[in-house]
Amino acid sequence: MKKQIIQTGVAWLACLVAVSLFVGCPMSEKSPLGFRLPEGSIWKGKTAFVDLGCIQCHSVVDEDLMPELTTPRKVHVVLGGEVTRVKTYGQLVTSIINPSHIISARPKAEYTDKEGKSLMPDFSEAMTVRQMIDIAEFLQARYEVVIPEHAYSDYGYGP
Numbered sequence: 564m565k566k567q568i569i570q571t572g573v574a575w576l577a578c579l580v581a582v583s584l585f586v587g588c589p590m591s592e593k594s595p596l597g598f599r600l601p602e603g604s605i606w607k608g609k610t611a612f613v614d615l616g617c618i619q620c621h622s623v624v625d626e627d628l629m630p631e632l633t634t635p636r637k638v639h640v641v642l643g644g645e646v647t648r649v650k651t652y653g654q655l656v657t658s659i660i661n662p663s664h665i666i667s668a669r670p671k672a673e674y675t676d677k678e679g680k681s682l683m684p685d686f687s688e689a690m691t692v693r694q695m696i697d698i699a700e701f702l703q704a705r706y707e708v709v710i711p712e713h714a715y716s717d718y719g720y721g722p
């Protein structure tokens with residue numbers, strides 16, 4: 564029951580973020596203005612990253628993620644540092660909970676299926692809101708993303 568409530572919460576949150584990030588105009592009713600997750604724990608985020616199987620496809624810059632994989636990765640995307648295209652906190656959170664949205668801005672054959680959807684699975688059912696917050700905190704420390712403090716007008720996706 565509790566899990567169901569959390570899952571519904573995640574689904575709503577994912578929906579809210581996805582919808583709000585889709586439109587860049589700050590005055591729109593779908594504006595991302597004011598969106599901000601609560602503080603998370605880097606350490607718990609790292610644990611969740613391993614527990615949820617993100618390491619099957621990702622390594623993270625400057626992180627030694629245990630346990631070591633026993634089978635080689637079919638897909639390998641390095642997260643963090645300068646190899647990334649994630650530029651803002653909003654994009655980082657979106658790429659975790661709504662990967663196909665980000666991919667639509669930069670189609671890359673090796674990362675998409677035949678329909679152009681990201682090879683990254685949908686984690687909105689499997690991940691709790693807390694895990695999402697902690698993973699965002701963990702990855703944010705490895706990305707050089709811009710976190711908006713005050714009002715911001717341009718929150719769209721760059722080319």
Ligand code: HEC
Pocket residue numbers: 612615616617618619620621638640642643646647648649655658659662663665666674675681682683684686698702
């Ligand atoms: C089956 C493989 C797979 C798994 C498992 C997976 N991902 Fe991904 N992920 C991808 C692929 C492929 C991309 C690149 C395409 C895209 O942006 O969707 C990606 C992209 C990302 C990006 C954006 C990368 C960038 O800098 O542009 C983030 C952040 C991310 N994943 C986080 C996660 C997290 C957190 C998990 C675990 C909850 C996870 N991924 C699990 C395949 C995977």
